Amino acid sequence: MHSAQSHQMICTHIEQYIGVIDNVFKEVISDALSVDILIVNPTPERNYYTLITSGMSEFAMQVPDGAEEYQYTELMICLPPTWKLSDEAFKDERNYWPVRALKTTARFPHKYNTWLYMGHTLVNGNPVQPYSVDTGFQGMFVWVPDVEDKAGFFNLEMNSEKVVHFYTLIPLYGEELDYKVKHGEEELLNKLNKIGVTDVLNPTRKNSCKKIFGLF
Template identity: 25%
Template sequence: MKIWKLSTSLESEQIAAANKEDDETLFRNLLQQGEYLHSKTNLPVETYEKGELNNLLTYKGFATPPIIDGYAVQSLEKLISEFVEFVPLTHPEYKCYAVNIVNVINECVNYSESIPDDFGGFDKLSFIEDKVKRQPIFRIKYTEHSLGDFPIISPEIYVSDAFREVVFENGLTGFTFYEVWSSQEAEASVEELNPFVRESLDEDVEAHLQAYYGPIIRRVEAESAELTEAGFYEMAPTESVPFYTVATHGYSTLRLPAPPGLDSAYVELVMHADQDPFEDEKYSWIPQVMHQVGSFAVNNMNWIGQWMVFPNQELDRYVDTYERTLTGEKVKLPLQVQPYSPESGFCGVMVVPPLPQCQEAFMMPYLENGKETHGEWPVYFHTLLPLYEEEMEYYFQHGQEALLEKMMENGIEHLFNLHRPNTFKEKRKGFFGRFNK
C-alpha cells in the first residue's frame, strides 16, 4: 500500500477566476477549508497562462484545487465521488471542473516516524495505516508541527494506489504523482505474492465470465501446452449483452511487466461479435486478432494497458509502434496496415473498458481455496475494439479522447457493431455531391 502526493504537469494550461471575488472564493474555500460549496457552481474562469489542454489543468500553477475536464470526471467519479465535490466552471472555450476535496482526515499522521520541516509541513511524512486505508483522495489535518500545536489543514492532496491506477488505466494526462509513504516494508514483496507463473482455476474463470457476459457455449483448448499459448471461451448473446463474447484463457498464467504502482500484470482479452466467430468464416479473424495481441505480449513480456492501440502491421513496424507508444514518441505515419479480412476492413484494435453493463467483469480477483488474499493482483479482462486505419491514424495524431468524441456519437454499443461505418470515411452529401467527413 502506497500513498502518493498529487501534482500537475508544468506544461498544463493554467486558469484563474474571471473576477477577483470568485478568485477568492475558489482559493479560500477549495484550497483551505475542505467544506462543501453547494451553491458555488458555474464560476466563470479564463485562461491565466496557455499550455497543454490536459485532462488535469492547473489553477494559477497550483496543484490545489485540481481542475479537470469532463472525461476525467467520468473516469474518476465512481472511485472518488463520495470524497469530493465537482464544482462546474465556465470557460469561454471548454468545460471544466474544480475538484473540492472534502475528505479531510484528522490526525492520521504517524508523528513518531514523520520529520517536520520549518514551515508547518513535513520533510518526511508517515501515516497511520488504518486511517488512510480505502481513502482514494484526501487532505490531512494535524496539530504537531514546527509552528505550534494549532490545527493545520494541508494544501497538499494525497491519493491512493487505486486512484493512480484509474488515471493510468484511462490514459488521463497532466497527472503527476510523487510517492510519499509506503507500508510495503512490513508486507511480502510483490514478487512473493504475485509470482511469475500463476494459474487461475477453470471453475473460477468460468464463473466470472458467465456472471457478466452470458452462458458459456464453447471452450477451445490452446494449441499447445506452452505457457505462452491460450485457449478461448465463447459466451452466447443475452438480453443484457447482445453479442457473442469471446475471451482468452491462459495468457494470465504469466505475470507481464506493469508500470510502477499498477497491478494490471495478469491479463486476458475479450472481443464481441454479432455472429459466432467459430461458426461464421467472415468473423474467424476475431480469435486470430486476440491471439496476435496476446501472444506478442506474453512472448515479448510487454504490458497491455487501457487505450493502447495495436495496428495490424508487419512485425518490425508493430514493434516500433508499440515502443513509440510506451515512450510517448510520435508513431510513424502512414501506419502501413492490412485489414484483418476483406469483409471487415478493420486494421487494428484499441484496448477499451468493458461495455457499461459488463463493468464488473473488468477485474477478476485471484482466489486460493475460494478466498482472496490481500496483496494478490487480480486478472484484468481487457476488451479489444476493432478500428479502421483512418481511426488509428487520427488516434496517433490527436489522442484517444479526440477519437472517442467522434466515435461515440451513436453510443457505446454501436462501436461494437462489426458492420459500423468508418468514422472518417467520406460520405456523399446532398444533390451537388459534396463530401463531408
Template identity: 30%
Template sequence: MYDYTGARTEFRGPTDVAVYLEEIQESLGEFLGEQAGVFHEIISDKVHLDLLVFPPNDIKNNWTLVTSGMSDLPMNAPDNLHPRQDFERAELVFMLPATWFAAGENGMISENQLADPNKYWPIRLMKSLARMPHDYGSWIWSSHTVASQGSPPEPYADNTKMSGVILLRPPSWPEGRDVLRAVDGTKINFFAVVPLHADEMTLKLNKGVKALIIALDSAGVSDVLDAGRPSIVKKKRYLGLF
C-alpha cells in the first residue's frame, strides 16, 4: 500500500528505514531531471520500499520509477565475490513510455490510475522483486532472470503476454550512473527490470544470458517497456536453437 507526496520531502519514520533516500534522490535527479514525487509505503515488512517517480521531460521522454529502501538491508551475496559488501545492496528501476500514465498538475501520477491493474503491474512487480532477496535470504543481480508465479508462468496483466524479467544495468543511463557510492561508503547498484516472454526465458536457460542479450539488442528491445512487443524468439527464429 502506498501514499504519495507530490513534493520532495523527507520520510519520517524509524531511523532504520529510508537510509539512502536523500542520496538516491540527489544522484538520480542530476541526470533524470526533476522528481515529481515519492510513493511512500504505508505498510512495510523487513524493508520500507518507497518509489521515486521521475516524469517524462526534455531529458528522458519516459516515466522512470526507482525503488528506495531495498538497499537499506544487505542481500545474501555469494562469499566468492570480492569485496562482498559491494555486491550486497541494490535498487530497481522500471522505465515506462510517456503515455503509460497521465501526469497530474504537479507532474505526479494520480492515485486513480494505480487502481487499473493494466497500469499498476510494473509497480507491483518492482515491489515483489525488491522484497524477494530479503524475504528468502537470497541475492539478485545483473543478468538474473525471474519468472512470474504460476506453472506455466502467468502473464503479468491482460495488456501483456510477458511473464518473466531480466535484470540489467540500465542501458539508457549515462555511464557510471548505475552505481552510487553513498557518503558512508556503501555501494548501491541500480538494475533495470526488463520484462520477457516465456520463450525468451527459455532461450537464456538453454543458450545462456549472452545469447539472450544479443537477441534482445538485435530486435531493438530497450529498457523502456513495450508491453505489447512480440517475442524476439519467434521474430528471430531462435526456436531452432533449442
C-alpha cells in the first residue's frame, strides 16, 4: 500500500474517532521513514490538542513470535489547550519537546529493530535526562488512548494482512520509570490513577512515586 493511501486512511480514522484534523506538521527532512504529525485542535468535548503520528506504520516493527498482530503502530500525545503550537513557538524547546518526543519515539522501534506495545516505557537519552529545562519528565509510558470508542480507535484495518494500532504516550518522571521496571505497569498505573493522571500532559503534575523524606 502506498504512503498516500495509508496516510488518507489514517486521517479518515482519526476524524471518525477523535475529530477534524486542523493542521499537519509535515516532515521536511527525513530518512526512509517519514513521520508527519496530525493535529486535532481542542473542542468542547475534547478540550485539548491531540497530536497523532502518520508514517510510523509504513514499516513493520520487529515483534516477538506470537505478537505478529502488533507489527504496525501509530502514536499520539495530548497537550493542554494553552500549549503553543507554531513554528515560532517551536524554536523554544520548552514548547517543542512533546513533538520531538513523539517523533523520536515513533522512530525508535525501526531504528533499533524492536517494538512498542502497551505497558512499554522509553527513557530520554543515555544517560537519562529531562526532555526540557522546565520539566522533570524523563521518559514515556505507552498505553491505550482514552477515547470514547477505545476498541474502534485502537484497531485500524488497512487490509487483510495489516492492522495499525494506536497508542498514547504519557510522560513519566524518573522515579516512575524506575518503579515500573521494579513493579510492572499495573502497579504504576495504580499510582498514576491515584493522583488523577490522564492522557493530557500536565507539566506541573505531582510525581506519583516521589519519596518524601525517605519514609516510603
